[in-house]
Amino acid sequence: MKVKVYGNKKVSGKVKVSGSKNAALPIICASLLNKNKVVLKNVPRISDVFDIINILKYLDCKIKFKRNTLIIDSANLNYKPLLLEECQKIRASYYFVGIFLSIYNKCEILLPGGCNIGKRPIDYHLKAFSDMGYIYTIEDNVLNVRLDKELSNIDICISDKSVGASMNAILASTKFKKAKLSNLLIEPECEGLIKFLNIMGYNYTIHKDEVTIKSFINNDQKVKYRIIPDRIEAMTFTVIGLLCGKLKIKKCNPNHLLFPLNILVKNGFKVKINKNSLYVYKSVGNQINIETDTYPGFPTDLQSIFGVLASQTNDNSQIVENIFENRMQIYYDLIKSGIRCNVKDNKVDIVPGKVKSANYKSYDLRHGAAVIILSLIGDKSSFIENFEVVLRGYEDLLRKLRRIGVKIEKIK
Numbered sequence: 001m002k003v004k005v006y007g008n009k010k011v012s013g014k015v016k017v018s019g020s021k022n023a024a025l026p027i028i029c030a031s032l033l034n035k036n037k038v039v040l041k042n043v044p045r046i047s048d049v050f051d052i053i054n055i056l057k058y059l060d061c062k063i064k065f066k067r068n069t070l071i072i073d074s075a076n077l078n079y080k081p082l083l084l085e086e087c088q089k090i091r092a093s094y095y096f097v098g099i100f101l102s103i104y105n106k107c108e109i110l111l112p113g114g115c116n117i118g119k120r121p122i123d124y125h126l127k128a129f130s131d132m133g134y135i136y137t138i139e140d141n142v143l144n145v146r147l148d149k150e151l152s153n154i155d156i157c158i159s160d161k162s163v164g165a166s167m168n169a170i171l172a173s174t175k176f177k178k179a180k181l182s183n184l185l186i187e188p189e190c191e192g193l194i195k196f197l198n199i200m201g202y203n204y205t206i207h208k209d210e211v212t213i214k215s216f217i218n219n220d221q222k223v224k225y226r227i228i229p230d231r232i233e234a235m236t237f238t239v240i241g242l243l244c245g246k247l248k249i250k251k252c253n254p255n256h257l258l259f260p261l262n263i264l265v266k267n268g269f270k271v272k273i274n275k276n277s278l279y280v281y282k283s284v285g286n287q288i289n290i291e292t293d294t295y296p297g298f299p300t301d302l303q304s305i306f307g308v309l310a311s312q313t314n315d316n317s318q319i320v321e322n323i324f325e326n327r328m329q330i331y332y333d334l335i336k337s338g339i340r341c342n343v344k345d346n347k348v349d350i351v352p353g354k355v356k357s358a359n360y361k362s363y364d365l366r367h368g369a370a371v372i373i374l375s376l377i378g379d380k381s382s383f384i385e386n387f388e389v390v391l392r393g394y395e396d397l398l399r400k401l402r403r404i405g406v407k408i409e410k411i412k
């Protein structure tokens with residue numbers, strides 16, 4: 001999909017933040033653990049969610065998805081090899097492994113896809129499953145996991161900090177009466193998953209980077225849960241407001257964004273923080289010096305977006321990407337648009353300047369969001385190709401942008 005974005009635009013108005021993609025996807029998979037109905041509120045209508053719903057339908061689950069309420073009935077759930085193309089389209093399909101091991105002690109699935117921001121192996125996931133008594137093979141892109149030895153309880157340490165491996169290990173641990181998992185990365189999305197599991201009758205307690213499960217009261221009742229707001233979407237629109245006008249960002253959770261918000265406030269950007277909203281005003285801050293880190297540090301998903309903001313500050317900035325090995329694309333787009341950037345491996349020095357409109361291609365979801373913002377501060381209009389990758393993670397994006405005054409057109 002190709003769009004045309006008109007530059008030099010003022011924005012104003014309100015944006016309601018949708019439910020978090022990265023919180024919804026593992027919870028939708030975890031719903032299979034409940035034999036009764038699960039009602040999920042605030043589920044974003046984005047392509048990654050529709051892909052994962054197609055996998056649930058293939059597994060004979062009954063699905064109702066009206067507005068942002070998703071009702072999942074997995075009473076007729078059947079084990080099947082997961083060799084669907086949806087498994088390769090998204091990264092989060094790997095959460096079915098943890099679920100299937102918990103329910104069936106086995107899983108056969110196509111290896112996951114997702115944004116091309118690095119190699120993105122799943123070795124930490126596989127090590128956790130091996131520590132839980134499983135063996136696995138990978139042949140022709142198909143992961144096959146089988147039970148090797150039945151353990152009654154587990155005490156395992158995840159190889160390194162990983163959002164996906166932490167949540168997948170928690171999902172697989174639901175079969176054990178007693179389990180201790182350490183070295184987890186408990187980001188807000190993971191916390192949401194644990195809250196959801198506890199509503200379903202599990203009894204996880206969190207201590208820093210560890211969780212223990214004490215018992216499981218199989219209540220199999222109808223369960224209701226509301227997905228947390230998308231913190232990355234909230235900050236995406238915050239940066240649009242800081243560069244282009246005045247915005248109220250509604251239904252967000254600033255507590256999940258303390259690190260990036262603190263950088264903005266400390267550097268003189270005009271952001272007013274309320275309980276579940278942000279008021280943002282066009283302002284030029286001093287500079288943006290960041291190093292991406294695991295939560296509660298600066299999120300890697302905001303790195304490209306803040307890179308565009310750094311091109312419009314009073315002073316030079318430096319940004320370092322520590323999580324993924326291939327997430328510096330936006331700086332080549334900034335160079336193409338007349339901004340001086342000195343990129344060395346995963347570090348970039350940015351000299352602020354005027355942005356000359358250019359044409360761009362979205363490489364991944366968050367790079368795509370960053371080039372939309374870059375187009376908005378261009379002197380003319382820009383074309384963006386491969387725009388559909390952005391719709392994977394931002395619900396109703398075109399309508400939300402147009403409602404705050406952005407002129408964006410789909411090109412046939």
Ligand code: EPZ
Pocket residue numbers: 021022025091092115117118119120121122123124125126161162163164165300301323324325365366393
């Ligand atoms: C999740 O990816 C998110 N995706 C990503 O969001 C996000 O950027 C990332 O966490 C970091 O916050 C989903 O939740 C669906 P990791 P994930 O495991 O779980 C390496 C977006 O834009 N690693 O924390 O894949 C890995 O290569 C997407 O919404 C291994 O080496 O991230 C990376 O360098 C993009 N082996 C680092 O760890 C493993 O087994 C962090 O990855 C697992 C990870």
